[in-house]
Amino acid sequence: MSLRSCPRVLAALSAAAVVAAAAATVSLSATVAAASSPFVIGFANPLTGSEATYGVSDEHAVNMAASQINKAGGIDGHKVKIDACDTQATPAIGVACADSFVSDHVNAVVGFFNSSISIPASGILHKADIPMVSAASTNPTLTEQGFKNVFRVCGTDNYQGAVEADFAYKILKVRRVVALNDEETYGQGVASFFGQSFKKLGGKVVEDEGIDADATDFTSVLTQIKSISPSVQLIEFGGFNPAAGLLIKQARGLGITVPFISDDGVIGPLYYQTGGQSTVGTYLSSSPTPQNLAQGKDAIPAAKTFLQQYVKQFGQPTEYAGYSYEAVEVIANAAKTEHSIAANKVIAGLAATHNYRGTTGIVDFNSIGNNITPQYLIYKVQPGGGNKAYWNPNAKSKS
Amino acid sequence: MSLQELLQQIANGLVVGSVYGLIALGYTMVYGIVRLINFAQGGLYEVGAYLGVFFFTLMGKFGLQYPIPAVLITLVISMTLTGALAFVVERVAYRPLRNAPLLAPLVSSLAMFFLLISVVQVVTGAEPLTYPSVLSPAPLHLGPIVLSPTSLIIFFAAILLMVGMQQFVRRTKVGKAMRATAANREAAALMGINTTRIVSLTFVLGGAMGAAAGILYGVNYGTVTYDMGEFGGLVAFTAAVMGGIGNVPGALVGGLTVGVLSSFASTFLPNQWNEAIVFAILILILAIRPQGILGERVAERA
């Protein structure tokens, strides 16, 4: 008796749902089926959330590259189109981006910024045979999985960790350090390679601990470090902001004065904003920023033009913007040299990329897809938050 | 653990705990009067923190450089606005449901909480915002303990607010009306107390305390995130239960206890387990001693 009015309501609702779904179909299929075969590059980056500063800057760079290629006639007539997807810096959402790239049949992918996303996503793109060029994921595992479709234009964590260790041991001349990481793939990678290299050089890692990247209070862990502090000469942190800024601020607040070194997940305005005065004098290892590549006597001409054009349109780029730009250019170059936009041809073209001169220097992919000419510098944070290139490992080895 | 480290950990815990206690005050006061876990409190705390960033930055733009007046003005404006928001929350999400079964206001306050943090997320684009640095980061040495001047001020400000609120409830006429309403709403109404207005006032005061907590937290850590209300709200609720929900001085005791406990927890366990430990403490207390350390001020009715 009491269920009387129910079915009718349901019928009406389900009918409405079908109509809505059908309407959605029409509108969506309209967007998918675009003009005559563009060359679609899927671009996945954190476009919202705490890492969006980098992600959005990279998006500008990628769009800039696409429009420049298109202005010059595209890839053998095929216009480059960017299909952007927000990973929100979380693996499940990022992997869903990879799935959507597969279902959209994109020609190539630039992404996924975070190593923790790039690694599982690369598996999905590998199954679908879609070429992927990473502009910012530095974890070594990404290219060590044996996937032929995966390349990266940036450097790797082991190299970065080693540069930090070299700097700490040889330049700062410290022997006992604490290595912290934020438990994410990237931070763990840098911190553990830092630790390994530092031990190899003869130093000692007194403590090695993971902290929660989402937390804001690190005083407990810092108090512990302080209690052993006479013997600790440096704190290294592998991870991102705001954790890094909070960490150094709270460390200085507790009276811990030892040098602090972190990585290129940290470099950028947010570090100074969160850490304030306390960040001044700390060290950051990083791939050269676009600004840096365009400066000084070794300035790269392509980097200069990139920087000028970027600044004119969007203001100052963050550090991986140049690499993101480069990734699109390298893909376009591969398709052009192979005279094909077919996935396997683009992959072959990428694998054959050697001595390509772009915005970040030379791109030269080895057999597993790593760029064998990465650069890392040690920066020192200046009063006011600017970063100054402080030490160049390559320059030193020359002398 | 050395004595120095022990004292330092206690000090760290007390600073964090004082902020939690302040949020807990909002839970405990509302619960005392209407027997409702006002989930929205976590959202009000977060909104307060964000309003704080906004006004603080604004004052910086108008050239108000002296940190203490700037903090005070920010506090007053944000607490007022958040109090007004709490008033709206009560009107919209609680009052129409005050005679409904328990589930309804619980779900509506949860929805309200979620609405508040989602709005913050949308408005700010989910990026963490930073408070301008107010005081020099130079550490203060108090015997064996080292604290930043900011955290010292935060601690005393939070305690001051909590003691003030307690005195307000205990000594003023309105406070007396609040206590009467908490003890027996009908009887209070019969005595001529406008209980509807008292309920509103309680929400407003709770929201204002939450906003104060948000700003103090922001000033201390320098960074606010759109999801701070989630964890902050839950820890504060743990504090409220620990002190005995409905018990105003209990909020302070509970806050400080939770702060110190979580500070110690991360010395014995890896730091990243900190949150899980707070949750575990919460479950344990609710299972073993739901009336809290000091006991609930208001006897539970069937």
Next chain:
Amino acid sequence: MDYLSAARERLIRAQARVTVPPRVQTAGRYGFYLGALVFASAPYWLGGIYYPDIWTDMALWGTIGLGLNVVIGFAGLLDLGYMAFYAIGGYVFANAALYHGFSLWEAMPIGAVLSVVASAIIGFPTLRVRGDYLAIMTLGFGGIVYYAAQNMTSLTGGYNGLFGWKTQSILGHPFASPIDFYPLALGLTVVAALVTRALRGSRVGRAWSCIKDDEVAAGAAGIPIIRYKLYAYMVGAVWAGLAGAIFAVKQNIVSPETFTFNQSFFAVAVVIMGGMGSITGVILGGVLYVVIAEWMVTYTGTLSGVIFSSLLLLVVLLRPQGLIPFRPRPPRWLLRHYLEDPARGTAGVSQPDG
């Protein structure tokens, strides 16, 4: 006595007087079945990868809604950590598949059993506390599972999650594309609907309903309250455990951020919006959730939280019985008519905690 009881009695009486001709009823019912069939088969005629994927999500959320409906809708227990069981199902599958070579079929029951065990362990101490404390305790439990997923790296892969298992298959047919998962997910929803529907009408279901309406009276009537609450909690966990495994296979990855408090909140919203206790209601709640979430992601970005919470708030305030209630009410004008009855005077004065 809650505020609805008095009104409800009058409404049921009122309903008895509103007669719908049997033919219209039958037509309505068949119309509904037809509509449901057309809707459920949509991925097959829409094709592609996108629609089957979305429809699989709908089926999974429908199942989540049905499972949580047992806890909230049948037994009246507010569970804010329900996705913990979804997580357990997913991680159990991932571990079993990656390290022990289990297939999805073998892993699913294990995940369900472990979810039930976890629900019993957490339910036993928590179900004794009063309703609002229970909500908080389940919230805490959900939090612990989330942080455990993030920190117990050896079991869960930590922040990065687990991925890279072999493609699952049934009878030699591989689960590669979303259209392969869809029948599986839909099947689970149908089974969940039939089982929970049967339970609702059973002795256990009636006991739950008594506990939900008046715990004290139920206790006085000799119903072992804690035991029956525990049953509801355990039965609810089964479905999340099963759905979690399918979700893992579909996503290719299990990682902590799919099991946050937000997700548990959305699960509650699905049940409340759909209509507590109603089978069709919560399934439609799940469908609605996915439609809105997907639409949001595609067109508005981050607004989904705002929309959902406002919707939930509106439903609680204006239509507390949900969109498709288990106990349907007569039309609004009739409702108003009866609520304006001078005899309603008793509804307004009872205590909120009374």
